[in-house]
Amino acid sequence: xxxxxxxxxKRDFITALRIIYREGLSDAFAHLSVRSxxxxxMMFMPRKSPALVESEDLFFVDFEKAVPQSSLxxxxxxxxxxVKAVFHFHSPAVILLSVVGQTVRPMHNYGAVxxxxxPLYTVTGQVESPARAGEMAKLLGDAKAxxxxxxxxxxxxxxxxxxxxxxxxxxxxxxxxxEATKLGTPMFIEGNEAxxxxxxxxxxxxxxxxxxxxxxxxxxxx
Amino acid sequence: xxxxxxxxxKRDFITALRIIYREGLSDAFAHLSVRSxxxxxMMFMPRKSPALVESEDLFFVDFEKAVPQSSLxxxxxxxxxxVKAVFHFHSPAVILLSVVGQTVRPMHNYGAVxxxxxPLYTVTGQVESPARAGEMAKLLGDAKAxxxxxxxxxxxxxxxxxxxxxxxxxxxxxxxxxEATKLGTPMFIEGNEAxxxxxxxxxxxxxxxxxxxxxxxxxxxx
Amino acid sequence: xxxxxxxxxKRDFITALRIIYREGLSDAFAHLSVRSxxxxxMMFMPRKSPALVESEDLFFVDFEKAVPQSSLxxxxxxxxxxVKAVFHFHSPAVILLSVVGQTVRPMHNYGAVxxxxxPLYTVTGQVESPARAGEMAKLLGDAKAxxxxxxxxxxxxxxxxxxxxxxxxxxxxxxxxxEATKLGTPMFIEGNEAxxxxxxxxxxxxxxxxxxxxxxxxxxxx
Amino acid sequence: xxxxxxxxxKRDFITALRIIYREGLSDAFAHLSVRSxxxxxMMFMPRKSPALVESEDLFFVDFEKAVPQSSLxxxxxxxxxxVKAVFHFHSPAVILLSVVGQTVRPMHNYGAVxxxxxPLYTVTGQVESPARAGEMAKLLGDAKAxxxxxxxxxxxxxxxxxxxxxxxxxxxxxxxxxEATKLGTPMFIEGNEAxxxxxxxxxxxxxxxxxxxxxxxxxxxx
Numbered sequence: 001x002x003x004x005x006x007x008x009x010k011r012d013f014i015t016a017l018r019i020i021y022r023e024g025l026s027d028a029f030a031h032l033s034v035r036s037x038x039x040x041x042m043m044f045m046p047r048k049s050p051a052l053v054e055s056e057d058l059f060f061v062d063f064e065k066a067v068p069q070s071s072l073x074x075x076x077x078x079x080x081x082x083v084k085a086v087f088h089f090h091s092p093a094v095i096l097l098s099v100v101g102q103t104v105r106p107m108h109n110y111g112a113v114x115x116x117x118x119p120l121y122t123v124t125g126q127v128e129s130p131a132r133a134g135e136m137a138k139l140l141g142d143a144k145a146x147x148x149x150x151x152x153x154x155x156x157x158x159x160x161x162x163x164x165x166x167x168x169x170x171x172x173x174x175x176x177x178x179e180a181t182k183l184g185t186p187m188f189i190e191g192n193e194a195x196x197x198x199x200x201x202x203x204x205x206x207x208x209x210x211x212x213x214x215x216x217x218x219x220x221x222x
Numbered sequence: 223x224x225x226x227x228x229x230x231x232k233r234d235f236i237t238a239l240r241i242i243y244r245e246g247l248s249d250a251f252a253h254l255s256v257r258s259x260x261x262x263x264m265m266f267m268p269r270k271s272p273a274l275v276e277s278e279d280l281f282f283v284d285f286e287k288a289v290p291q292s293s294l295x296x297x298x299x300x301x302x303x304x305v306k307a308v309f310h311f312h313s314p315a316v317i318l319l320s321v322v323g324q325t326v327r328p329m330h331n332y333g334a335v336x337x338x339x340x341p342l343y344t345v346t347g348q349v350e351s352p353a354r355a356g357e358m359a360k361l362l363g364d365a366k367a368x369x370x371x372x373x374x375x376x377x378x379x380x381x382x383x384x385x386x387x388x389x390x391x392x393x394x395x396x397x398x399x400x401e402a403t404k405l406g407t408p409m410f411i412e413g414n415e416a417x418x419x420x421x422x423x424x425x426x427x428x429x430x431x432x433x434x435x436x437x438x439x440x441x442x443x444x
Numbered sequence: 445x446x447x448x449x450x451x452x453x454k455r456d457f458i459t460a461l462r463i464i465y466r467e468g469l470s471d472a473f474a475h476l477s478v479r480s481x482x483x484x485x486m487m488f489m490p491r492k493s494p495a496l497v498e499s500e501d502l503f504f505v506d507f508e509k510a511v512p513q514s515s516l517x518x519x520x521x522x523x524x525x526x527v528k529a530v531f532h533f534h535s536p537a538v539i540l541l542s543v544v545g546q547t548v549r550p551m552h553n554y555g556a557v558x559x560x561x562x563p564l565y566t567v568t569g570q571v572e573s574p575a576r577a578g579e580m581a582k583l584l585g586d587a588k589a590x591x592x593x594x595x596x597x598x599x600x601x602x603x604x605x606x607x608x609x610x611x612x613x614x615x616x617x618x619x620x621x622x623e624a625t626k627l628g629t630p631m632f633i634e635g636n637e638a639x640x641x642x643x644x645x646x647x648x649x650x651x652x653x654x655x656x657x658x659x660x661x662x663x664x665x666x
Numbered sequence: 667x668x669x670x671x672x673x674x675x676k677r678d679f680i681t682a683l684r685i686i687y688r689e690g691l692s693d694a695f696a697h698l699s700v701r702s703x704x705x706x707x708m709m710f711m712p713r714k715s716p717a718l719v720e721s722e723d724l725f726f727v728d729f730e731k732a733v734p735q736s737s738l739x740x741x742x743x744x745x746x747x748x749v750k751a752v753f754h755f756h757s758p759a760v761i762l763l764s765v766v767g768q769t770v771r772p773m774h775n776y777g778a779v780x781x782x783x784x785p786l787y788t789v790t791g792q793v794e795s796p797a798r799a800g801e802m803a804k805l806l807g808d809a810k811a812x813x814x815x816x817x818x819x820x821x822x823x824x825x826x827x828x829x830x831x832x833x834x835x836x837x838x839x840x841x842x843x844x845e846a847t848k849l850g851t852p853m854f855i856e857g858n859e860a861x862x863x864x865x866x867x868x869x870x871x872x873x874x875x876x877x878x879x880x881x882x883x884x885x886x887x888x
Contacts, residue, residue: 028435047427049435090331096398099329100406107765108816109756109792124411125419126331150330150411176762182404182626182848184766189790189816197791205713213694213715250657269649271657312553318620321551322628346633347641348553372552372633404626404848472879491871493879534775540842543773544850568855569863570775594774594855626848 002058006043009034009160010055013043015215016164017050020089022218025167026050030089033073034160036060039081042073071133076156079137083156087163090152093175098149104173106194107186111173113166113202115194118145118153126151145170161211168214224280228265231256231382232277235265237437238386239272242311244440247389248272252311255295256382258282264299264308266292293355298378301359305378309385312374315397320371326395328416329408333395335388335424337416340367340375348373367392383433390436446502450487453478453604454499457487459659460608461494464533466662469611470494474533477517478604480504486521486530488514515577520600523581527600531607534596537619542593548617550638551630555617557610557646559638562589562597570595589614605655612658668724672709675700675826676721679709681881682830683716686755688884691833692716696755699739700826702726708743708752710736737799742822745803749822753829756818759841764815770839772860773852777839779832779868781860784811784819792817811836827877834880 002010013032020026028049033042041060045053047068061067063074073086097103103118104111119139127133136154140146144166145155155166180186189197224232235254242248250271255264263282267275269290283289285296295308319325325340326333341361349355358376362368366388367377377388402408411419446454457476464470472493477486485504489497491512505511507518517530541547547562548555563583571577580598584590588610589599599610624630633641668676679698686692694715699708707726711719713734727733729740739752763769769784770777785805793799802820806812810832811821821832846852855863 028432047431049431049438051435052438092394092398095330096401096405099398099402099408101409108761109790111816124331124415126422128422149409150333172758176758176765178401178405179762179844180765181406183762183844184847186765187767187815193790200792200794209713209715210694213717216715216718250654269653271653271660273657274660314620317552318623318627321620321624321630323631346553346637348644350644371631372555400623400627403628472876491875493875493882495879496882536842539774540845540849543842543846543852545853568775568859570866572866593853594777622845622849625850 002043002060009043010058012160013045013058014053014055015218016087016160017045017053018218019164019214020087020167021049021051022221023168023171023214025089025091025171027090030087031069031073032085032087032160032163033070033077034085035077035083042070042077042086044070044073066130069127071130072127072136072154075130075133075137076140076154079134079140080142080156084158085160085163086154086156087167088152088154089167091167091171091174093171093178094147094153095150096178097174098147098151101149102177102181103147104145104170104177106189106197107173107176107180108189109197109201110169111176112189112194112197113169114143114145114173115191115198116143118143118147118170121146121148121151124150159207162207164214165207165210168210223278224265224282231265232280234382235267235280236275236277237440238309238382239267239275240440241386241436242309242389243271243273244443245390245393245436247311247313247393249312252309253291253295254307254309254382254385255292255299256307257299257305261303264292264295266295288352291349293352294349294358294376297352297355297359298362298376301356302362302364302378306380307382307385308376308378309389310374310376311389313389313393313396315393315400316369316375317372318400319396320369320373320375323371324399324403325369326367326392326399328411328419329395329398329402330411331419331423332391333398334411334416334419335391336365336367336395337413337420338365340365340369340392343368343370343373346372381429384429386436387429387432390432446487446504453487454502456604457489457502458497458499459662460531460604461489461497462662463608463658464531464611465493465495466665467612467615467658469533469535469615471534474531475513475517476529476531476604476607477514477521478529479521479527483525486514486517488517510574513571515574516571516580516598519574519577519581520584520598523578524584524586524600528602529604529607530598530600531611532596532598533611535611535615535618537615537622538591538597539594540622541618542591542595545593546621546625547591548589548614548621550633550641551617551620551624552633553641553645554613555620556633556638556641557613558587558589558617559635559642560587562587562591562614565590565592568594603651606651608658609651609654612654668709668726675709676724678826679711679724680719680721681884682753682826683711683719684884685830685880686753686833687715687717688887689834689837689880691755691757691837693756696753697735697739698751698753698826698829699736699743700751701743701749705747708736708739710739732796735793737796738793738802738820741796741799741803742806742820745800746806746808746822750824751826751829752820752822753833754818754820755833757833757837757840759837759844760813760819761816762844763840764813764817767815768843768847769813770811770836770843772855772863773839773842773846774855775863775867776835777842778855778860778863779835780809780811780839781857781864782809784809784813784836787812787814790816825873828873830880831873831876834876
């Protein structure tokens with residue numbers, strides 16, 4: 001059983017899963033994880049729908065032991081000591097953008113947060129093996145998000161709340177980009193400008209405000 | 223009245239109808255059936271909306287007796303002894319893809335399950351006669367799904383749960399394909415690769431996990 | 445006050461308004477009417493959202509007296525003695541199709557019901573005057589539906605239930621046509637074939653089945 | 667605390683925020699304001715989701731004191747003595763249209779209200795400074811709406827109810843325009859005709875009718 005000092009984190013974990021489901025980022029398949037305080041384990045969820053996982057289902061696993069769907073998360077924590085939470089999902093606009101060979105590029109204020117670029121892993125299929133997970137983690141590099149062709153995306157951040165918002169922003173940005181591509185020649189926001197906007201827009205207080213909004217929304221949806 | 227030993231199957235039948243309705247695969251018109259244990263009959267539903275059919279409305283019918291909307295189901299059970307359940311529906315993206323002369327081709331992990339290909343029946347109108355139903359069953363061949371121009375689709379599988387998920391995956395794949403076609407040149411997944419992904423992705427445990435998700439979702443929607 | 449012998453019709457009237465609202469065919473503006481039994485009046489609704497009109501708001505008006513938004517309805521009842529109910533609405537796909545100069549042409553089984561063709565009134569603006577209403581009624585001719593550029597549509601039929609379903613089918617057909625146009629070259633269903641399908645598909649029992657479905661759906665939506 | 671004589675206005679303020687949220691015009695970020703009766707202050711909301719702001723959170727601020735997100739509102743009240751309410755939001759179709767360099771042009775009856783034209787502010791980023799807010803207010807000129815590239819829009823009017831409806835109509839018009847652009851060559855409504863339609867369509871009684879509809883809808887959504 002998980003130490004009661006993790007109760008707040010477990011509460012955020014479950015709330016994030018419900019938000020993800022409520023906002024259409026997942027059907028029965030998506031995985032969230034968060035690094036333990038001492039840093040060498042991750043709190044993880046069983047092979048179950050994000051809409052159905054409960055607090056008592058959560059468990060810790062280290063970065064070597066294979067449990068179902070864990071390898072991408074483990075590979076990222078090992079490659080990126082700065083990362084505290086990882087969210088892997090299969091949302092519709094992200095998948096759509098990926099199958100025409102595009103990834104998200106900043107076009108509006110929310111998308112600016114991905115100013116470092118979002119690499120695209122073009123090999124089809126699932127994560128399948130620790131070796132492939134390692135390739136994905138390597139391709140992610142220092143970015144906040146990686147897209148996987150015909151499969152989905154992974155986002156990384158400093159907390160469960162942050163990766164939850166990054167997931168929502170990535171999907172929304174992908175949706176905007178697909179729509180704008182159909183309409184004509186989208187005007188992208190150039191590198192330096194995107195970074196400047198991101199630093200104004202994606203601050204801890206904004207993450208908290210967005211979290212409060214989506215948490216209340218999912219709580220009210222019964 | 224149906225033998226109580228079929229109670230579990232009747233429960234799945236009604237749950238599947240509610241899922242189908244809840245997920246937008248049907249309005250008032252869609253038909254599900256499941257083969258009886260001894261194999262020479264099918265459990266069927268009356269001419270009523272999938273949102274409204276109740277357990278006591280279900281009945282068995284053999285493969286020769288004509289009851290409303292039964293002929294396509296009967297033709298398939300006769301042509302495909304391996305098939306245990308059949309679901310026929312008229313969902314928006316499937317119809318859309320069909321009227322521009324396309325059928326679903328694998329492009330993402332969920333679509334890979336249709337790696338055998340999805341034939342398109344191009345004659346317009348409804349099923350209309352046992353003769354036409356026979357043509358459709360023949361065109362289906364060994365595939366899991368058949369699309370009907372300007373009309374809808376039929377999917378076949380090993381259980382009610384499986385055809386329910388196949389219906390959801392076919393509609394989602396059709397939606398993705400229509401969107402990707404508008405965006406540019408979609409990258410399809412090639413034959414062998416698609417089959418390999420399907421065998422990893424569409425396993426009984428995945429069907430159960432997706433079923434649990436959608437069943438809970440429709441139960442909570444009141 | 446309306447004679448109690450009209451209680452059933454009033455109940456259908458209110459249910460139809462709620463369905464129309466629930467299915468996204470109206471926001472605050474849409475008008476339904478039904479011909480009186482003796483034929484020279486229509487039951488009508490006040491200038492109020494279809495989501496909010498109540499049974500006691502309904503009233504009869506003859507075909508000459510001007511009440512707000514009545515003129516198009518009155519002009520049609522005068523020009524078309526066969527028509528028993530009229531529904532005028534402003535739904536998104538119908539408006540969209542109209543502003544690119546198209547009207548609904550049969551492409552799938554539900555759209556086949558409009559096999560006589562759907563004329564397009566190209567003058568912009570609202571109904572505005574009995575004279576303009578007369579032009580619209582004339583353009584409608586013997587058809588079941590008329591589209592109004594940048595404005596909406598009107599459908600006519602034998603009962604409230606029928607025009608409610610015709611409204612839903614017109615909007616769905618318009619949506620399909622806009623989507624198919626974006627995708628490539630849609631395959632339309634040719635005249636004779638469309639009429640044949642319509643006669644199979646749009647029978648009183650189908651209208652009842654669809655009505656039961658949508659009525660139950662709106663009742664459950666609270 | 668705000669004087670009880672403002673109770674009605676506070677009630678409209680909160681209802682408008684809930685409508686905005688319910689109709690998809692905002693996620694956690696959007697700001698509404700209304701001018702005080704004596705004209706030299708505005709009632710404003712804290713940095714909180716429109717879905718979560720409560721009546722007791724509202725406060726008055728003059729047009730010089732900087733509070734978070736206030737500068738665009740203040741700049742407009744100073745530049746436009748006729749304006750009584752301002753609504754700034756980030757809705758999907760408005761953002762989409764802006765990133766391909768278009769703004770809303772009348773194409774249907776609801777869009778006609780923007781017959782004066784909708785300028786587009788092309789500098790990316792947020793409002794950021796009173797200087798930039800001043801530029802935006804200047805570009806707005808005498809119009810009812812201004813679009814901000816990759817960011818959102820601002821609408822101005824005579825009351826909270828009016829700006830709430832203008833926000834809904836702007837988003838709906840933007841959605842229609844993006845869809846029509848994808849379909850072919852949209853037929854726009856020419857200047858004089860648009861103004862004529864606007865004067866028939868966008869009257870105080872229509873605003874009230876639409877407000878009653880959306881207010882009831884959000885109240886019922888729990």
